[in-house]
Amino acid sequence: MDSKGIKFIKTFLLIFVVTIVFLASYKWSEYKLVYAAYIEDRCVAYSESKNKVIDVYNKVIEENKNIEIEGNIKFKRALAKKSSLNNYDSIIDNIKASLDKEIDCILLKIDGKSIGILRDKDEVDNFFTLIKEYYISINNIKTEDLISTSIINDIAYVPYKAYKSEIKDPEALYKIIREIDSNREKPIISVDIIYGIKEIENIPAPTTIITSEDYYMGEVKVEDSGEEGQKSIEKQVRITNSKVMSESKIKEQVIKAPKNKIIVKGSKNPLGTNMAFLQKPSRGSVTSNFGSRWKNERHHGIDIAGNIGEPINAALDGKVNKVGYDNIYGKYIKLDHGKGIETLYGHCSSITRKEGDTVKKGDVIAKIGNTGRSTGPHVHFELRLNGKAENPINYIK
Known part of the structure; x- marks a missing residue:
């Protein structure tokens, strides 16, 4: 081969080598040595920075605490196209996709x-x-x-x-x-809840009443004021949500016994003493006194004015021994106070007690009316000793 042929071949080879080197260098410039991130053997990112991927991974895990991870994120060195590198958002999407598996x-x-x-x-x-x-x-x-x-x-x-x-x-x-x-x-x-509660309750002092001839009827003396006791109570309460459904007492124990209150009531006959032992049976004014009245009549009690329907109160502790009606008294109620003492309340519009009832001084026993021989609404009030009328005004407080 002559010199020209040899020169041609050398020139061709030089151009070929340069072209190959150029093409190779151009091709490899599209690639880069990076970190490939794996979660459970699935590649989730190509990145130049481990820390970038770890930060994204930690953020996703923090926002999805219920997700169970088998092992931590792992990294390998890899050659990857620059165009394949993942940005922040795509790394988040890939990590979420790798974790979000269908499970039982x-x-x-x-x-x-x-x-x-x-x-x-x-x-x-x-x-x-x-x-x-x-x-x-x-x-x-x-x-x-x-x-x-x-x-x-x-x-x-x-x-x-x-x-x-x-x-x-x-x-x-x-x-x-x-x-x-x-x-x-x-x-x-809805939640059903059963719980126990403990309470301390006071026990009222019982009252013992003693009658004594040392005091007149209507006189009351507290000999001993007594003292309340205490008891502990255990209860079981059942509620649904916030509504009480039942409550039952399961245990009770006396912590401190109460002490009796002792009251002495007089039983000595006060008539003839001018002692004021009666309560006025109505709040009105006296319109007719005890004693002689017109046409040689005698008034056996006093009249106290009032309005129909107003209360009539017992003048003294006693027992109802008669409820009745007649042309003079109209509707009336009579109380027995013992020792031969009785009180009568006449011209009532209604009676609120029945025969045999026990009443206390001040209890409502009837309502003011205008029944019987009456010239207007009032209560006719009598005081009797062994059936004989006494002047009640002398004994009213």
Whole structure:
């Protein structure tokens, strides 16, 4: 081969080598040595920075605490096209996609309605615990007083498959239910709570009444004021949500016995002493006194004015021994006070006691009226000793 041929071949080879080198260098300029990030053997990112991927990973994990991860994120060195490098948003999407797998879980149903998806029965129990604790708290029930709590709805645990992102943690589902219940009259979930309470109650001092001839009728002396006792009471209360359903006493114990109050009532006849032992039976004014009246008539009592329907009160402790009607007294009631002493109340519009009733001084026994021989509404009041009329005005306080 002559010199020209050799020169041509050399020139061709030089041009070929230069072209190959140029093409190779151009091709490799599209690639870069980077970090390939893997989660559970799935590549989620090509990045020049490990820290960038780790920051995104931690953020996603923080926002999806209910997602279980098998192992941590791993890195390998890899040659990748520059155009394949992932930006911030695409790394987030890839990590979420790698974590959001369809897994076995539980669909919780209450009274036939779907409430939410939880990981397993333990998580459902944790959710119910939060619901129970809410009602325990708002009813101010102490832990040591708590006997039992139970959900009284129809509960169904339905086996289910769902993506991890669809599964709620117990606290998140609790907040959702509380938000819904805040706008409902009847809560979605009802809790039955039984708890005990302890109370201290006062025991009233019993009263013992003694009669004594040392004092006149109408006189009362407190010989001993007595003293209240105390008892402890244990009760069991059942509520549903915040409504008391039942309350029962389970134990009662006297801590301090009460001391009797002793009252001495006089039984000595006060008539003839001018002692004021009677209460005025009506608040009106006396319009007719005891004694002689027109046409040689004798008034056996006093008249006290009033309005029809106003109360008539017992003038002294006693017992109803007669309720009746006649043309003079109209409707009347008569009380026996013992020692031969009686009082009579006439012209009543109505009688509020019956024969045999025991009454106390001041008790309402009838109502003012205008029955019988009467010129207007009033009460005719008589005081008798062994059937003989006495002037009551001398003994009225």
